[in-house]
Every structure is written in C-alpha cells, then in structure tokens.
Amino acid sequence: MTAADRAPVRVGVFGLLGSGNLGNDGSLEALLGYLRAAHPEVVVDALCGGPEAVTARFGIRATRLHWYRGEYRTASRTGAIAAKGLGKLVDVVRTAAWVRRHDVVIVPGMGVLEATLPLRPWGFPYALFLLCASGRMLRVPVALVGVGAAAIGNRPTRALVRWSARLASYRSYRDAPSRDAMRAMGVDTARDEVHPDLAFALPTPRASAPFDPSAPPGPVCVGVMDFHGGNDDRARGEEIYRRYLDGTIRFVRTLVEEGRSVRLLTGDGCDAPVVAAIRDAVDSPLVTAAELSSLADLMNEMALADTVVAVRYHNLICALKTGTPVLALCYAAKSDALMAEMGLGAYCHPARAVDADRLLEQFRALEKHAVELRATVAERTLAAGRRLDQQFTSLTAALFPARDHAQTVRKES
Template sequence: MLRSLNRIGILGHVGTGNLGDEAIITAVIQNLRRRCPESEICAFTSNPEDTQERHRVPAFPLRRGRIDSRVAQQTTTADSSRPKAVSRFKSSLKRARPLYRILKATRDCASMTVGVLQELAFIATSYRYVKHLDLLIIAGSHQLNDFVGGAWAFPYTLLKWTLMARLAGARVAFLSVGAGPVSSRLGKQFIRWTLALACYRSFRDERSRDLVSEIGSEGKNLFVPDLAFSLSAPEKHLSRLPSQPVIGINPLPFFDSWYWYKSDDQLYRQYVRKIASAAELAIDNGYAVWLFPTQLRADPLVIEDVRRGMSERYRHHLLNWPVQNFEDLVAGISACRFVIATRYHGILVSLLLKTPVLALAYHGKSKDLMRLLDQDKYVLDAACWDLESLPDLFFQLDRQRRQITEQIALRLPTIRGMLAAQYDAVLGQTLPQSESSAAETFGPPSEDRSIQMISGAEGAIK
C-alpha cells in the first residue's frame, strides 16, 4: 500500500430494510477486507443496530434520532388522538389570535434552539468517532438528492460528515453514488461544497455525473458503475423447487401516497393492476410466480395489493418464498427463469446473477443500467407501459434466455474490472510507481477511459 489506512469508515443511508443498499455496504466491506486485511472498519448509518447485526462491524448514527424499522402506518389526525381538554384549549387559543401567534412563535423559537443545541452535541459526539479515521467512503446508493427531506436531509448530512472528516485529516471518497433530483438552491450549494471537499468522486450512471456537473461541481466527476456489481454474491440455493418454471416479479409502491415522493392514487392502482395482470399472464402460460421484495419495509404492502388484485384461481400459483436477507433474495432470483423488476437493485441483482430481466423503469438510471449490460430492448416505462406490449417481450425473453445470459456474462467482467480498479486507486494499491502521484490524490481513470472499458476496450485504470 502507498499509504497507511489503519481505520476506514463507510457512510451510507442504510438500515431501513433496502437489500440493494445493504448489498452495496457488503460489497465495500468485502473489497476492503480483501485489500486492507489489517484495517479497522466502521460504519455510519441510519440504523447502527441493524448495521452491526447485518454486517458485523461497529456502527454509529449518521443523524440525530432513531430510525423506526417498522413499516409506516396510517395514523389518525392529531386532534383526534389528543385528549379532548387539550383540543378545546387549543381551539380557545386560536380564537385569541394575537396571543396564539405569540405563543406559537415562542414555541417554534424554543424548538429551533433546542434542535440547534442537540445538533451541536451530536456533531461533537460524532467527531470523536471521525477523528480516528484515515479514510471515509461515501458508499454508493442514491445519496445526492434533496427530494426526500429537502436540503437539510441528505445534502446537509453529507456536508456535515465530509467536513468533519476533512477537519480530522481524513480523506473522503465518494464511490459510485447516484444523484438527483436536486431542486433547491441550498441543496445544490451543500452538494457543491461537499464534493469540493472530496478527494475522489465517481457516479454510478452518466445522468448523475452530468447532473452534478450542471449544478456547478468542478473537477473530475467520473462514471464507475454501481458498487453492488463488485459484490461476491453468496451461493445459496432453495432446497425445494416447484415442477413449473418460475418467473420472479419485483414491484414497488410506485406513486403510492404513503411512500412515493410524488403520489398519485390512480397511477398506483393502474400499476398494481398491470403487475397483477402480468402475474396472471405468466400463470396462464404454465409458470409459477414469485412476488418478491427488495425493500423489506415497503414492498410487502404493494405485493399484498397485487395479490388482492389477482383473480382467486391464480393465487395458489404464487410461491411463498420468504425474503428476510440478501441471501434469501439471491436464492430466489437464482431459481427464476427470468425476472420482471421495477426496483433498481431488483434489476441489478438479477443481472449480477446472469438472470434475464424485463425492467419496468421508473427513472432514467434503470434504463442506463440495462443499456450498460446491452439489455436496453427489454425496458418498459413503469409509468405508462402497455399490457399489450408485454406478451411479445415476455416470450422473447424466454426464447432467447440463453443468448441473453451470454450477453450479460460478456459484459460483467469489464464492469467488475472497473470497480476493482477504482478500489485499487482509492486504496493506493497495485499501481505502477510512475502512477504514484495519481494514487496520492486518488487518481482515477479518465472518463474517456471508463467509457472505453465499458465498450469492451481492454486496459488498466490510469
């Protein structure tokens, strides 16, 4: 190694039951342990208890408060849950408008003051963990956005930890992260400051790379595919398989009012109805169907809606293969003839396992992912796909399954080679002596080189 990396931290907004994001953390840990077996590894996540249990590394919270691992439930209104006396008192205060406004402003000011003091205390505690690090890795996923929680959620959190790490003398590397949407002026500014402090940064798709360039992030913004592609997937197989071939279907709560950032009940119902019809089509053609989640908190609810949307005579053809962890997910997908997936990592894990997949793309990143593996003709728009177009793609996937598997297998080594080269560059390993200056500044491959590699050109990272 060209530098001492005694302690390495991994930061990710994980711990909420998203198996795709957890696969990213697993992949990073695997690659760090392979290259830096003596280094101490810790994590900063949304749910440290889950991270410690799942990944067997010390973990600390990246935000104040605690992430509730239970699925969000519909609640009654605030007034109906309060004692009637409190509700009457508040109604009386509202009639005295000047007094009510004064008391409300006082409460808001006090709440803000308490929040600031709590945040300062949290930063002081967090800095005690960060000050021992040599490297902080911001690990993949879709972390550069402000559509969830605004500028003070993801953008502020990443700026805070990056700044703490740099003040402590640690290097910061953003590895294959996703970006967007970023719409607020403050969110864009936070992201510009954050990326300016980083020693290395790469993005998992070209849309993300282009977006950060558009908002004014200067310097090299590289394209290196999703970190989950660097995972050594566990070999787990189901002990009992049905006599029929299996098709896996991975839905998500697309436009659902309790989950999606832009809710539309009518579009959600249409999506569920189409997924139910796709499952019925598969069953009519002699397949068993496995409806599977990759987000363990959210997806089971939409899966239940799909079940209810199917005719009764079809439901006994649905397989009940439970998914509690990534190993269960791998075992199920490996048993499928092909997969129809909406979630990004439902698509990616299928490709990683060389399983043909029909992608229902809700975002351009899914289209880019399929194009990366030369599978872009098997993509439908999740918002407006037509049921009439499904049978042709369905049977084409089945007929050409062997050729598709070979196409995927041909592309995967190049992608995994790009990721291996990225780990080596960031960790300062296996680089020629003439390239040592590049390693010292996390010297990456040029983006032209990355594109050439993805196209099948040979060559080592520069």
Template sequence: MKISLLGQFGSGNSGNDGSLEAMLIYLRKLRPDAEFLCICSNPAVIEARYNIRCMSVGGPALSAPWARRLDRLLLKLPRRLALLGIAIAQLNGFDLMIIPGTGILDDFQENAFGWPFVIFCWCLVARLCRTEIAFVSIGAGPIKGRLSRWFLVSAAKMASYRSYRDDYSLEYMRSLGVDVSRDHRYPDIAFSLPLPACGPEKSAGEGLCVGVGIMRYRGWQPGESHADAIYENYIRKISAFTNWLVAEGYRVNLFMGDVTDQRACDDIVDILANTVAKADWARVEIASGGGSLHDLMKRISTVDLAVVSRYHNLVCALKLGRPTISLGYARKNDDLMRDFGQQQFCRHIEAFDVDGLQNLFLEMLDNREAIKHQISLVNERFQSQLLEQQQILGKQLLSAPPV
C-alpha cells in the first residue's frame, strides 16, 4: 500500500510534527508493508527524523534568477502550474493521502496562496489520481479570507474521510456548506503519543514549579496593522506574571512550541533580567526553541502547574495531567479545556490582565488535586476514542485487499 502524508511538517512547530509522528506510529503498526511519502515544509528534517521519503510541499524552488523574476511578473502562475504537474507525477499510483491532525483548515497567519492554496492543490491532484483523501482529527476555522475559505472548503469536500478534534471545527465546516453527516469527532491525535519516561522524584524542599509556555503572538492575520502593539502588550503582561511567580517563591520553567517563539522568550528574559533579583535566578529555567513534542512533554513533566498559549502546549500539559491555564488565541483552546471540564481557566491572549491571571492561578492552585482527578478521567476517555478511530481507519481505508 502507498500512503502519502501532507502537512506543515519540519517547519519548527512541535505540535505539527507530533501529529505526523502519532499517525506514523499507527500506520506502521497496522500496515508495516506500506510505502510512505511525506509532502511537507522541510523534507530534510522529516526524512532524517522519521526515516521516510519526503518532498517539498511546493515542489522544487526556481534556481535561476531570470526564472524567479518571470514567476513574480506572472503572479507565480508558472510555479503553481509546475507544482500541479509535479504533484500528479508524485501521487500517481498512491492509494491514500492523509492530512493528520493540526489546525490545517484555518488561515492563521496565512494568505490565500499560502497553505490554503497548497492544501487545495494537493487534494485536487489526489482526486485526479484517484487517491483517497482523509482529514484525521483536524482543526477547522476560523477562515477569515474569502478566497482562503473557498480553497479550504473545496479541499475538505474532496475527502472520503473527515474527523475533527473539537465540536467547533465540525460545526464550522457545516456552516460553510460541508456535508458533515458522515464525519466524525475524535480527539487530537497527539494524545495518542507515548508518555515520556518518569524523571527523578523531586526533593521535598524544591517547592512547586510552574511551566509558562511562551508564544510570539502578533494577531491572527499576517501583516496585522497593530501587530507590534499586540506583541508588546503580551510580552509586558506575561513578563509581569512570570516575575510575580518568582517573587512568590515558585520555580518557573519557560518553554516554547515553535522555533519562532525564541524571539518572544528572549524578549521576556531581557525584561526579567531587570526585575528578578539575582538570588532568584536559580529558580528560573529557560528552554531552547524547537524540539519535538517528546522534548516538550519531558519538560512539562517536571512542572506542577502550567500556563500556556499554543494549542499543542495545552495538549501536552493536559495529557500529562497538569492543572493548566489557557491563554488561547483561538476557539480551539477553549473547546479543549471545555472537554476536560476546565473552561473556567481560559482567558484570551490579547484580553487577560495580570491581576486577574494571578487570581486565576491561585484558584487553580487551591483546587489542583480535584483538577488532576478530572483531567485523568478525560484522558482515559480520549484514549478509548482514539482507539475507536484507529479501528475505523483500519476498516475503511487501510485494510489489505483480498488475495
């Protein structure tokens, strides 16, 4: 069986790569005979990490200066036509194309001819090549650009299997005219990844550690007119909250979920260097950017509570049973917290205030044992649901043909 996997993999986002890994673990278990092709952002990274054949999602880059100039003059039409030809050649003979997890059906920080067009293009080619298409536990919406919406809805309608990681995504696609009567609702596939090995036990005198997930957030749309003000406001507030945690005697672990978050972490550290007493710096640990979801889970496994913004930071914290506050930038965070019965601990990344966040943290701290119990119950249900989806995929799309 020949299976392609499509997504923004290898770009430095740990959540995207974790979704790919979770799907590969399942596929290799069910179909060890399968031949894989990953169509992704950075083939070299994914090829080395997962030992599968890869190609660039946009096809080969134009190397000659004159070709690049001509492509720009013609609004990149030559390269887009070339991509269609390359895609047909690559997908010909493939049985299945899977888009595993991620918020693939939204236009966060994208214009229409970015990922919305790419997804549409590859799905169109798959249909032309009679390759089945499956969107598995994906996130959808919002899609604010009209042309982006057309590309992504058209791509979704070409699939023979669709499942969504939250109710909002399913209802959003219904509102855009997609027939969801045969679609499914299953948790994010990253919840099926194996847990990290337990680290050494903390000593009694170490005190509580709080994980703070940093994000370089500049608004929803690329080129947002108030992007600098949004970013600076977030950096100022999360720095003040982190400074308060240290002053209250907590240990703090700063971590990220994407290589682009390194800039935000550096800016926060610069502020903390002027506000945190030198004697307290030993209680602040700072992660480097990038890494896998396994690296992220290992780091989160060392904290007692968490405050995060990125969706897959939230997934990891809840998967590990950590009481968590979500400073989300999209509905997906709120829906996941609601699934875990933790909706009271949601705030928007642009709207939270420092005093309110401090009070919310203290409320979570007082109730952390009951919260951990509630989270554990939902994690058990999620594992059962993901196993159910694997069985459906195996039966509908991955079963071996009769001999």
C-alpha cells in the first residue's frame, strides 16, 4: 500500500475549550502548534465546551461536550433535573461514538485532575471518565498531556479523577506536585513525566523597549479572578471572595494614590464582575481594564508593564514569558511550585487571606529587585521552553510511533 492510499491519523482533542478560559485555549493553541509542525498530516477535531468558538479561532471541527446544554447551570426544577440526568446517559453513547472515530485522543494541559476551584463530580470529572473509559474499551489511546492535578477531598470526584488517570494510555504533568498528588491518590506514576506547562511553547511578543530602571514608575498589571476558594471551601466561599476582593481593592487604591496606573486583566469571562467591583470602588481614571481574547493579548498587555500582580495560573505564565516580574496571589500548590521554579518563591501571597499591607510590602520588594529578577525570569523561561521539546518528543514516541508519520494507517472501523 502506498502513502497515497493511506488515510491520515485522526486526532481528537478534548476539554473545556472555547468556554471563555484563556489558559485552556492557550493549552490547545500550543498543542496545535506542535501537531502542525511535527505531524502536519494529522486531521484534528475537538469535543469541547464551546465548539463554535474553537472552530472560529482554530479552524478545526468541534462537537459540543455535553448533550444537555444546561450542564453547568444549577438545576432546580423537575424538568431540568430530569434533562440533566438523561444527558448523563446520552453522553455515554455520544462520547464513545466520538472516541471511536479517532486514532488518538489528547487532553491538552489544563487542571483536569484537580478540584482547586468549585467542581461538581457529575460535570467535567464524569465527562473525563467517560472519555478515558471509552478509550480503553475501544483501544483508542487517550493522552493526558501536561495536565495539572491536586489532592481531592470529595469522594465521588476523587474516584472519577483517579479512574480517569488510571485508564489513560499516557500521562504527563505540568509540575512535580501534580504527579505527587496522583501518586497519593493511588495512581501508578512510575512512568509519568513532568514537563513545563504547554503555554511555555507559545510565541512571546517582542518588548516595545528595554526596561529602564531609571525611568519613572510605569504601569502595573493586576490580574483578577472570581475567586471563592476551592471545592472544599463551599461553605465559606463568600467570605473568601470578600477578603480577596477587599484586599485587592486596598492594594489598587494605594497604587493609584501614589500616581501609578493600573491595568486590570482577566483570564476567564466570569472574572468581569471583579473588574467592575474594583473600578467602582477605586473610581479613578488611572484604573483601566483590558479587552482580552487570548493569552497573546495577555502577554501584549504585560509586556508594557513594569510589574504584574496576578491570581490565575496562566496569568502568571504570561508575565513570566514576557520577562516581567510578577507577584502571585496563590490559591493552589501549582502557583507556588511555578513561582519557586522561576526564582520568585519569595513573591507569593495567599489568595484566601489577602493582607493589603503585606502585599504592598512584597510588591515594593519585587520592584526594588526588578533588574535582577527580569534576568532570572528570562533565563528560566527560555529553559522551560526548551524543556517542552522533551514533552513533544515523548508524545511523538508514545502516540505517533511510525517511522513515517505521514504513512500511518487508519484503523479498521
């Protein structure tokens, strides 16, 4: 059989993609960049949260993740509850049928094995379990690539996540704490690898001008989040949010009183109310908000700033990629691990207990050491990008083992 007679490898990508989370979409962008460069012969489509957005932005076919469109809305009426329950059964068939059409399925990055934000077991964890179980039954490799993981207290969620990981054909993690968490949950991680987050493979914008430490203080980017704690914090979610918001408002107000301009950044559509609350409370023309649609937009904003203060994990990565010193409001171990890896371990602050005075103290120390920190961040970020080559090499060996990838044979249906 000649190469012309052979069909291309069919690759499916899976996740809460196209749903407004810039970090998730950035992970997909990085994966597609690898596939198009290393395996241009593959045909890619997606099973995802926002199929229209994924198709419009990335030019690939996409299917809605859940049959029931109201999956992530709280169901209180009998009809909605029944529809949601029916959807769980329909999704068993839909997911298996989608998996069957592929040679390989990839879950690109994202915190799919964690519950560091509020998460119901029968939402995404159940969908991920269906994917991995279908892959195992139909002998289609499912790869969890550069994913985040964390210890999970809720039993149903923990069970679904553990079995999803066990059923996957390939696993790699974006940090060592993620691998440790899966090992603690009973997953054999002996052959699992740790690589930098996929977003480190994205293009970095050119700086408009070199940093000048003698220039007057410049703008500060503040990345915000609709933060109510994690899955185990539901009872005190409003208290956590109030403390986070009040501390952030005090911090921004102090910067404005000192004549600093503040640019508010988001990472998900749900963060917009936090931006509005800060702008209303501070009420100054020095506080503006950016319109963002990608991690590239985030990086372009951060490249113009002297300093970044941010909560969301991929906000931190964007700051690091531009070489801008960043102070992290940490809500999970992944943020602390990232900051330590990048030489910024001293510039972490708990998002659950924002103390504006302490935050300002850390911020001033960050700016005082800006020159040396910029050099450290630039060096380590470049190294992270180079280490991602190992991730892609490993992925090729695991999922595309044929010597001539363009001649991989389509499986018999």
